[in-house]
Amino acid sequence: MRYFLHLAYDGSAFHGWQIQPGVTTVQQELDRCLSQVLRQPVYCLGSGRTDSGVHASHQVAHFDADLPAGLDVPTLLYRLNRALPPSIRCQVLHPVPPDAHARFSAKIRTYEYHVRLTPDPFAANYSLYLDRAPDVAAMNEAAAMLLGTHDFTTFSKVKGAEKHYNCTCLEAGWHEEPGGLVFRIRANRFVRGMVRLVVGTLLSVGRGKMTPQEFGEVFRSLNRVHAGGAALANGLFLCRVEYPAELLGDAALPTGLPYFSEV
Amino acid sequence: MRYFLHLAYDGSAFHGWQIQPGVTTVQQELDRCLSQVLRQPVYCLGSGRTDSGVHASHQVAHFDADLPAGLDVPTLLYRLNRALPPSIRCQVLHPVPPDAHARFSAKIRTYEYHVRLTPDPFAANYSLYLDRAPDVAAMNEAAAMLLGTHDFTTFSKVKGAEKHYNCTCLEAGWHEEPGGLVFRIRANRFVRGMVRLVVGTLLSVGRGKMTPQEFGEVFRSLNRVHAGGAALANGLFLCRVEYPAELLGDAALPTGLPYFSEV
Numbered sequence: 096m097r098y099f100l101h102l103a104y105d106g107s108a109f110h111g112w113q114i115q116p117g118v119t120t121v122q123q124e125l126d127r128c129l130s131q132v133l134r135q136p137v138y139c140l141g142s143g144r145t146d147s148g149v150h151a152s153h154q155v156a157h158f159d160a161d162l163p164a165g166l167d168v169p170t171l172l173y174r175l176n177r178a179l180p181p182s183i184r185c186q187v188l189h190p191v192p193p194d195a196h197a198r199f200s201a202k203i204r205t206y207e208y209h210v211r212l213t214p215d216p217f218a219a220n221y222s223l224y225l226d227r228a229p230d231v232a233a234m235n236e237a238a239a240m241l242l243g244t245h246d247f248t249t250f251s252k253v254k255g256a257e258k259h260y261n262c263t264c265l266e267a268g269w270h271e272e273p274g275g276l277v278f279r280i281r282a283n284r285f286v287r288g289m290v291r292l293v294v295g296t297l298l299s300v301g302r303g304k305m306t307p308q309e310f311g312e313v314f315r316s317l318n319r320v321h322a323g324g325a326a327l328a329n330g331l332f333l334c335r336v337e338y339p340a341e342l343l344g345d346a347a348l349p350t351g352l353p354y355f356s357e358v
Numbered sequence: 359m360r361y362f363l364h365l366a367y368d369g370s371a372f373h374g375w376q377i378q379p380g381v382t383t384v385q386q387e388l389d390r391c392l393s394q395v396l397r398q399p400v401y402c403l404g405s406g407r408t409d410s411g412v413h414a415s416h417q418v419a420h421f422d423a424d425l426p427a428g429l430d431v432p433t434l435l436y437r438l439n440r441a442l443p444p445s446i447r448c449q450v451l452h453p454v455p456p457d458a459h460a461r462f463s464a465k466i467r468t469y470e471y472h473v474r475l476t477p478d479p480f481a482a483n484y485s486l487y488l489d490r491a492p493d494v495a496a497m498n499e500a501a502a503m504l505l506g507t508h509d510f511t512t513f514s515k516v517k518g519a520e521k522h523y524n525c526t527c528l529e530a531g532w533h534e535e536p537g538g539l540v541f542r543i544r545a546n547r548f549v550r551g552m553v554r555l556v557v558g559t560l561l562s563v564g565r566g567k568m569t570p571q572e573f574g575e576v577f578r579s580l581n582r583v584h585a586g587g588a589a590l591a592n593g594l595f596l597c598r599v600e601y602p603a604e605l606l607g608d609a610a611l612p613t614g615l616p617y618f619s620e621v
Contacts, residue, residue, distance in 0.1 A: 105479040150480070181482035216368040217413070217484070219444035 097159050097195060098168075099342070100125075100139065101187040106150040106328070107220045108182045113144045121145075121183060125156065128178035132171060133160050142201045142336040143285070148328030150221065155336045157197040189346035200342055203265065203283060205335035206290045208326060210298075211275040222275065223330040229301025231269050231276065237300045237310035241267040241280070241293065248317040250296070252288025252325070260286050269297075281335075288325055296323035360422050360458060361431075362605070363388075363402065364450040369413040369591070370483045371445045376407045384408075384446060388419065391441035395434060396423050405464045405599040406548070411591030413484065418599045420460040452609035463605055466528065466546060468598040469553045471589060473561075474538040485538065486593040492564025494532050494539065500563045500573035504530040504543070504556065511580040513559070515551025515588070523549050532560075544598075553594055559586035 102125075110118035114126070122139060129137035139156040162171065172188045179185065209222040210229075218224070244263040251260055266281035278294055296313065299305040305313070305323070313321040365388075373381035377389070385402060392400035402419040425434065435451045442448065472485040473492075481487075507526040514523055529544035541557055559576065562568045568576070568586070576584040 103479050105482070152480075176477060181487070182479045184477035184479045186477065214439060214447035214449065216366050216445045216447045217415075219368070221480070224444070 096161060097157055097191050097193050099187075099189055099191045099195065099197065099338075099346070100156045100158065100185055101346075102154050102156065102183060102185045103152050104150065104154065104184070105182040105220075106145060106148050108180070109147070111145055111147040111149065112141055112151075112154070121151075121154075122156075124179060124183055128175055129158060129160070131178055132174045133166075134163060135160060140197050142197045143204065143333070145331075145333055146288070146291075146328055149331045149333065151333040153335050154333055155197050155201070155338070157191065157195065187346055189344065191342055191344075195338075195342045197336075200338055201336050202339065203281060203335075203337040204285060204333065205266075205279065205281040205337075206285070207280075207332045207334050208278040208290060208294045209272070209275065209330045209332070210277070213274045215274060218274070220329055221332075223327050225275075225298075227302075229276075229298055230303065231271075231301070233303075233307055234269050234278075234297045234301040236307040237297055238267040238269065238278070238293075240307075240311045240314055245314070246317055247286050247289055249314050249319055249322050250289045250292040251286040251319065252292065254319065257286055262286065262289070267293075290331055291325035291328065292319075292322050294326040294330075298326060299323040359424060360420055360454050360456050362450075362452055362454045362458065362460065362601075362609070363419045363421065363448055364609075365417050365419070365446060365448045366415050367413065367417065367447070368445040368483075369408060369411050371443070372410070374408055374410040374412065375404055375417075384414075384417075385419075387442060387446055391438055392421060392423070394441055395437045396429075397426060398423060403460050405460045406467065406596070408594075408596055409551070409554075409591055412594045412596065414596040416598050417596055418460050418464070418601070420454065420458065450609055452607065454605055454607075458601075458605045460599075463601055464599050465602065466544060466598075466600040467548060467596065468529075468542065468544040468600075469548070470543075470595045470597050471541040471553060471557045472535070472538065472593045472595070473540070476537045478537060481537070483592055484595075486590050488538075488561075490565075492539075492561055493566065494534075494564070496566075496570055497532050497541075497560045497564040499570040500560055501530045501532065501541070501556075503570075503574045503577055508577070509580055510549050510552055512577050512582055512585050513552045513555040514549040514582060515555065517582065520549055525549065525552070530556075551588055554588035554591065555582075555585050557589040557593075561589065562586040 104121050109121050112121045114123045125139050137158050137160050139158040141156045175185050211218045211222040211224045241264045246260050247262050248260040262282045262284050264282045269276050269278050300310050367384050372384050375384045377386045388402050400421050400423050402421040404419045438448050474481050474485040474487045475491050504527045509523050510525050511523040525545050525547050527545045532539050532541050563573050
């Protein structure tokens, strides 16, 4: 039986999502705790990898397992959260058809990047602090060029890792929030390091080091060396993974969970 | 010249406020960074101590120093924040009369204790998580007994540490907030460990292990062994220290700072 697990994690404590030898990752903790609670080896697969220090207010993983007799889904969810560290919380668990896939069935993903403009000790792990406000209008003029289907080679960390670099971007813009700004980007897919490279380059525009027109030229150049530096991982949240409604069935939908972007 | 420093800190990283040998404390970091920036030994004194793991969204400390020629107050504040770890942020710095005292001039202090009722990996260090909602009406019936001037010996961690245990409590009650509850208590003074013991005992009422009437008997017994256990430090915030307006002068008042309780 295949299950979808909807979870949130504070990435500060982990070396990213993906299992790697010698370091603690979110996937490794999930596999360890699922295997412990289900008393069988369980391997989960996420909708996508997040880098070291990147957070998720909504991530989805699937796994295949047979629930032991007498163990129902709510009890499994409860025991899983008891076994996991408090920095990972699983919020919804539900069965899906056997061909449902956390990565390949996902239609849309949303990331948010938080910038703080007031010093705040509680936001240090969850945002980038800037002591001068960037030019939001200029950043949004540049961000609008990302909308639609484009080749994102310029904003890809690793050349050659993907079959193609085309992404269809449905939303990309900066918004004010208490104490700072948030950049929200919603697309069908993201290439490696894309959001942090986009944000780093948009912040160059916001600081007046690059005009929106130059941003457009850099974007169209398909040459990564023209992009700005990647913004720090701290401020980045994977905040929504969207699937066809029939896969989610009667499950409590992500909109009902805390920290979800109301796109 | 004497200065008041208004600051906030994430207590997760510190062994409390008070300097102690062999561990990192907030006061120690402030003294170290103030001395470094001012190039003279500086010792600061806080409005009160906070225990290990307890946070402050508003704390006030005073120190005496001569600003080197050419160093103004805004530049000192900027350099101090550059020197301090991101888990301590200083928000306002202003000169005060030489007899102003961070502890003895403080008139009112406010603490808040946060309880989460939904699992949230980002709140783990900043709240107590309960998987069942406590009875708020019963807790507030008990909390109302704290109002006015009373002997708080029952809710004092250390017997004999203070001259007297009388505190005048101006506000004490539970309120709903997104994802959970917050208990706010405002008083002229607090004896050691008081808020965590009050919260722990109120939660016993909220769980039905004690009636509000029994809470009143425990409170009046002046015997610490009758109180419930202390609530975890994680959820506790010192969130406002109030002084006579003439001491604060033209300084940007705490109400303008982020994270301040609007009492």
